[in-house]
Amino acid sequence: xxxxxxVEGQEYVIHQIDTDDEEMNSFLFSLGCYSGEKITVxxxxxxxxIVAIKDARYNFDRQLSxxxxx
Numbered sequence: 598x599x600x601x602x603x604v605e606g607q608e609y610v611i612h613q614i615d616t617d618d619e620e621m622n623s624f625l626f627s628l629g630c631y632s633g634e635k636i637t638v639x640x641x642x643x644x645x646x647i648v649a650i651k652d653a654r655y656n657f658d659r660q661l662s663x664x665x666x667x
Contacts, residue, residue: 600665
């Protein structure tokens with residue numbers, strides 16, 4: 598399931614990052630968003646997602662949200 602399909606308020610484990618874009622992959626990794634890491638969906642807004650990773654919150658656009666497989 599993609600991050601965009603996740604239920605708000607639930608914690609998930611990231612299974613993979615599905616992108617061929619190395620820059621996007623590096624950016625997500627720098628935020629702590631990689632395989633095996635826990636992620637919580639705070640809410641979905643305008644096609645994107647607000648998520649919590651570790652002790653930080655991020656707003657991912659649709660492209661980033663679609664690349665994260667739970």
